[in-house]
Amino acid sequence: MKIKSAFLLYILLLSFSLSCDEKVEDMSAQKRTEVLASIADNVILKNYEAFAGKSDSLVVATDAFLLNTTGQNLEEMQLKWKLAATSWKVCQQFDYGPGETTVMMDIEVGTWPINTTLIENEIATTTILGDDFVANTGSTRKGLYAIEHFIFQENTTILSDFTSNTKASIRRKYLQLLALQIQKSASQVHLAWANGYKDEFVKANGLDNGSSLSMVVNKMVENLEVIINKQIGNPIGKKSFDDNGMLRPTEVEALYSDESIALTLASIEGLRAIFTADNQGFTGLGIEGYVEFLKVNTDGMPLQNKINSQLEAFRLAVAAIPPTMQTSVTDNTSAIDNAWKEGKKLLVLMKNDLTTNIGVQITFNSNDGD
Numbered sequence: 001m002k003i004k005s006a007f008l009l010y011i012l013l014l015s016f017s018l019s020c021d022e023k024v025e026d027m028s029a030q031k032r033t034e035v036l037a038s039i040a041d042n043v044i045l046k047n048y049e050a051f052a053g054k055s056d057s058l059v060v061a062t063d064a065f066l067l068n069t070t071g072q073n074l075e076e077m078q079l080k081w082k083l084a085a086t087s088w089k090v091c092q093q094f095d096y097g098p099g100e101t102t103v104m105m106d107i108e109v110g111t112w113p114i115n116t117t118l119i120e121n122e123i124a125t126t127t128i129l130g131d132d133f134v135a136n137t138g139s140t141r142k143g144l145y146a147i148e149h150f151i152f153q154e155n156t157t158i159l160s161d162f163t164s165n166t167k168a169s170i171r172r173k174y175l176q177l178l179a180l181q182i183q184k185s186a187s188q189v190h191l192a193w194a195n196g197y198k199d200e201f202v203k204a205n206g207l208d209n210g211s212s213l214s215m216v217v218n219k220m221v222e223n224l225e226v227i228i229n230k231q232i233g234n235p236i237g238k239k240s241f242d243d244n245g246m247l248r249p250t251e252v253e254a255l256y257s258d259e260s261i262a263l264t265l266a267s268i269e270g271l272r273a274i275f276t277a278d279n280q281g282f283t284g285l286g287i288e289g290y291v292e293f294l295k296v297n298t299d300g301m302p303l304q305n306k307i308n309s310q311l312e313a314f315r316l317a318v319a320a321i322p323p324t325m326q327t328s329v330t331d332n333t334s335a336i337d338n339a340w341k342e343g344k345k346l347l348v349l350m351k352n353d354l355t356t357n358i359g360v361q362i363t364f365n366s367n368d369g370d
Contacts, residue, residue: 028293028294029205029206031289031290031293032205032206032207032213032290033202033205034285034289035213035277035285035286035287035289035290036201036202036204036205036212036213036216037202038277038284038285038286038289039094039216039274039277039284039286039287040193040198040201040202041198041284042273042277042278042279042282042284043094043273043274043277043279043284043286044094044193044198045190045193045194045198046279046280046282047087047090047091047094047270047273047279047280048091048186048189048190048193049190050087050280051084051087051088051090051091051186051190052183052186052187052190054080054083054084054087054186055084055179055182055183055185055186055187056183057080057083057084058077058080058081058083058084058147058179058182058183059179059180059183060080061073061076061077061079061080062077062080062175062176062179063176064076064077065077065162066162066172066175066176069159069162069163070159071155071159074151074155074158074159075155077151078151078152078257081144081147081148081151081152081257082257082259082262084144084182085144085148085254085257085259085263086259086262086263086266087266088109088110088144089263089264089266089267089270090266090267090269090270090273091105091270092105092106092110092223092267092270093219093220093223093267093270093271093273093274094216094219094270094274095110095189095219096215096216096219097192097193097197097200097201097215098188098189098192098193098197099189102188102189102192102197103185103188103189103192105185105189106139107139107143108139108142108143108181108182108185109143109144109182109185109186110143110144110145111139111140111142111143111145112143112145112253113140113145113251113255114140114141114143114145114146114149115138115140115141116149118138118140118141119141119146119149119174122137122141122174123167123170123171123174124167126170127170129170129173129174129177131177133174133177134174134177134178134180134181135181142178142181143178143181143182144182145254146178147175147178147179147182148254148255148256148257149256150171150174150175150178151175152256152257152258153256162175207358207359207360209361209363213290213358213360214360214361214363216274216287217287217350217354217355217358217360218360218362218363218364220271220274220275220287220350221347221350221351221355221362221364221366222364222366223267223270223271224271224343224346224347224350224351225347225366226267227264227267227268227271227343228340228343228344228347230253231253231260231263231264231267232264232318232336232339232340232343233340234248234251235247235248235249235251235252235325235326235329235336236248236329236333236336236337236340238340239251247329247330247333248329249326249327249329249330250326252324252325252326252329253325254325255326258323258324258325258326260324260325260326261318261319261321261323261324261325264318264325265315265318265319268311268314268315268318269315271311272311272315273286274286274287275287275288275307275308275311276288276308277289287304287354287358288304288307288308289304290358291303291304291307291354291357291358292304294357294358296353296357296358298353303349303353303354303357306349306353307346307349307350307353307354310342310345310346310349311346313342313345313346314339314342314343314345314346317335317338317339317341317342317343318339320335320338320339321335321336321339322335351366
């Protein structure tokens, strides 16, 4: 009788324990759903909409320049390029889903460095550019950085290239097609998110490798590595272990426009927006909200506070680099190196502490030693 009673008690306790676990998991899943919905609405949709609008403005400015090729219209087009490029760097931090399938945004918009030799050879040897030329050409011959190559040189040289040069008509057509392809890509990815993919994104609220949370966190870590290693590290000799500090000032991101620092800051802003879901004046519930829900502490401090603090330290270190990035590679190497070090600290928190404590695995092929 005692054995039977003990067995029944064990069954009751086990059932109670399982019931509690299920309730906790239900609460966790509900919180993840809230986080994903907030990220989608507050950050991804709003920023893709903004990028689509800035791409439209770039097309308008490009058309105005081609219609009336003056220095004033060139400067307006340069301004619209800077706004579109900055907007893109924010969006690049979440170019998953339609950004990798419906439109391969890194290929159509964001590949760098471009191959200026191939671009100029194309112009020199082509007599007619079809309307589908840019859509069908390689990633190193199109996108925002190809436009940058076209419109950020000496202004007198640019005006000559687009008017009196024997290949001016080809260059003009090429520029127009580049702007139109970016506009088309931005619109397509925004509409894909707005018209269905958002619901799929929010619904995939698990923790498995195919879940949206896994995708978001992996992309955050992967893009952080790109910011640290490529945007900041490569020019100051952090390209590989045998670099020996070789300085490469021509390997900065925005070589022609001198916007490398601004674009790096925009990349960091994209990461911050995903982590907090606070964006464009709207307060949301980002990854930090899920970490707070889990009550994760490291070294006596809430993990979300520690990450936010290091995000700000990283941003301030990049903002402290004297312009331009290219001149600072040789003249202020220590400032760039400091930003690189602050970025590495953030990477440890995100790649190790964050993933471990929320139950997400790193699934991309990391090239970083941390």
